[in-house]
Amino acid sequence: MAEFLRTTDLDELIRSNYFVALLGLISHYVLNHGEWDKWTHILLPSWVLAFGALAVVEYFFNPYMQSLFQVVRITSGIAIVYFGSLLTSMLVYRGMFHPLGKFPGPFLSRLSKFYSVHLVLKNIQYYNEVEKLHKDYNSDIVRTGPRELSIISPDAISLVHGPSTKCTKGPFYNGPIHLEGTSLMTERDVKKHAQRRRLWDRAFNVKSLRDYVPRVNRHTQALMEKLKEHADESSLCISDWLNYYSFDVMGDIVFSRSFGMLENGREDNLIKALHKSMSAVCVMSQINWLPSLLFRSPVGLQDMLNFITWAGKVLKERKKKTPKENDIFGWLLDPNDENVPMDLNADSRLLIVAGSDTTAATLTWLCYELCKNLDVQFKLRDIVDRILPEKAFLDVEDLANCPHLDGVIKEALRLHPAVPSGLQRETPPSGLTLSSGVYIPGNTLIWMPTHTLQRSASSYRSPLTFMPERWTDEASDHVLDKRAFLAFSAGANSCIGQKLAMLEMRAVTANLVRNFDMRFSEADDGTRLEKETADCFTINVGKLEVSLKRRG
Numbered sequence: 001m002a003e004f005l006r007t008t009d010l011d012e013l014i015r016s017n018y019f020v021a022l023l024g025l026i027s028h029y030v031l032n033h034g035e036w037d038k039w040t041h042i043l044l045p046s047w048v049l050a051f052g053a054l055a056v057v058e059y060f061f062n063p064y065m066q067s068l069f070q071v072v073r074i075t076s077g078i079a080i081v082y083f084g085s086l087l088t089s090m091l092v093y094r095g096m097f098h099p100l101g102k103f104p105g106p107f108l109s110r111l112s113k114f115y116s117v118h119l120v121l122k123n124i125q126y127y128n129e130v131e132k133l134h135k136d137y138n139s140d141i142v143r144t145g146p147r148e149l150s151i152i153s154p155d156a157i158s159l160v161h162g163p164s165t166k167c168t169k170g171p172f173y174n175g176p177i178h179l180e181g182t183s184l185m186t187e188r189d190v191k192k193h194a195q196r197r198r199l200w201d202r203a204f205n206v207k208s209l210r211d212y213v214p215r216v217n218r219h220t221q222a223l224m225e226k227l228k229e230h231a232d233e234s235s236l237c238i239s240d241w242l243n244y245y246s247f248d249v250m251g252d253i254v255f256s257r258s259f260g261m262l263e264n265g266r267e268d269n270l271i272k273a274l275h276k277s278m279s280a281v282c283v284m285s286q287i288n289w290l291p292s293l294l295f296r297s298p299v300g301l302q303d304m305l306n307f308i309t310w311a312g313k314v315l316k317e318r319k320k321k322t323p324k325e326n327d328i329f330g331w332l333l334d335p336n337d338e339n340v341p342m343d344l345n346a347d348s349r350l351l352i353v354a355g356s357d358t359t360a361a362t363l364t365w366l367c368y369e370l371c372k373n374l375d376v377q378f379k380l381r382d383i384v385d386r387i388l389p390e391k392a393f394l395d396v397e398d399l400a401n402c403p404h405l406d407g408v409i410k411e412a413l414r415l416h417p418a419v420p421s422g423l424q425r426e427t428p429p430s431g432l433t434l435s436s437g438v439y440i441p442g443n444t445l446i447w448m449p450t451h452t453l454q455r456s457a458s459s460y461r462s463p464l465t466f467m468p469e470r471w472t473d474e475a476s477d478h479v480l481d482k483r484a485f486l487a488f489s490a491g492a493n494s495c496i497g498q499k500l501a502m503l504e505m506r507a508v509t510a511n512l513v514r515n516f517d518m519r520f521s522e523a524d525d526g527t528r529l530e531k532e533t534a535d536c537f538t539i540n541v542g543k544l545e546v547s548l549k550r551r552g
């Protein structure tokens, strides 16, 4: 063997810098064609193994190797040439020859998504950074990554998110499949998603929603009782209570298991851990190959892994029961199947996170706006006071027909979308031509940042003013382009829970203004919320301290 290696050309070839550099170029070509993001856990060890094997062969079978140090030196040299060539080829291609080269954006964004990580880490409010980029480059389209664009033109919405879009979900949606399966949201195959969504629709149709209403009423009433207990204290952390509320509602409606957070007046340890672990998502949403590695190592993600395990366990327990009131999993679990399919584990985590954090964040921002704009609070109260004045508590059913209340909620969703940076979509291989005639090449990742779209002066008159009337007949001319409302997304992947969310938000908002006068607390004028709110795909909302006074 040693003789073979020494005398054949193979040894010479492996040592040849040209050959190794060529291997680097070929590797770039292969990596550039196809999607490798979810294979990082195979790719990286394969590289380590390949160079390790080379070192072992050199050490044991090459008689000219004098020492281990020499083996390490030679193998490292080969690795440097290989990775040097791979990296140079990548950077030159991305910086100078990539088809997205015609779009403006920071030069470093062309080279790597690590530039976006740098923007994320500034203050974990990536949506603000992207908004600045659109302003700085004075363009509706900005290049935010080697193969990624941010687009804020409403004309592109139907092409990217509409019912007959040719775009698909991008690699961001590769969840921890090996741990929990694929959820409805992370299902990237269009046909499979449509098939699953048909099943889900039964759990969210008008009749099913009616079944969930008593639980929304109960939890809303419990929230109001708790707020009454703590009202008249100098300061109350309303964001915490809204968080307890929304998780309790979702636990109950999803699998008939309340977290009991309202009752205990504190965050469940698991949810606390889940929120802490969300900061990793801020970075993972930028570097799509990272989750495949991180979800296989407990480093930094242990909290999220615990939540995944918990959500699976609770689902198994739910499978054994028949709850008194039908819940969402009553529709999703197959009574004829003794087992719980793996994908439902992912669905159980999805429902809790997608349904709770989003609602809690929107309600918190809504309270912020009501404190900031007292005239809006007073007007809403006047209107709500006229609904069934004899009732102490307004049920969900009492609030179905109050356009101004819906306007207040829509304004909160518009100015403070719970998914502010938008949703990653990938153009079809043939590319996409926008109505402006701009051609977007195939396999480009597109984000349409909801935060910026919904604050654009071309779509909303006085865009930064909190104006519920723009959603009613009173000032409908202040909505210039209805398409630019994407808080629940659009098309086949739009939020399936939006009607349920509206029921919760109506009940909480109406009863809050009916029962209390709410102001910023003396210690906090909303700045904490503005600063602490973190963009972790869904918003990880900051704290809001208010002063609540019970109304007579």
Ligand code: HEM
Pocket: 184, 185, 186, 197, 350, 351, 354, 355, 356, 358, 359, 362, 417, 418, 419, 423, 486, 487, 488, 489, 492, 493, 494, 495, 496, 497, 498, 500, 501
């Ligand atoms: C203010 C409240 C809410 C907001 C702003 C919101 C927003 C969104 C958005 C933007 C999406 C699209 C995600 C994507 O394509 O990646 C989505 C999807 C989804 N939402 Fe919501 N959501 C809210 C409340 C809820 C509630 C209460 C539930 C459940 C009970 C829910 C369940 C879901 C599910 C299951 C999906 C995935 C749908 C699919 O892929 O077909 N959401 N939501």
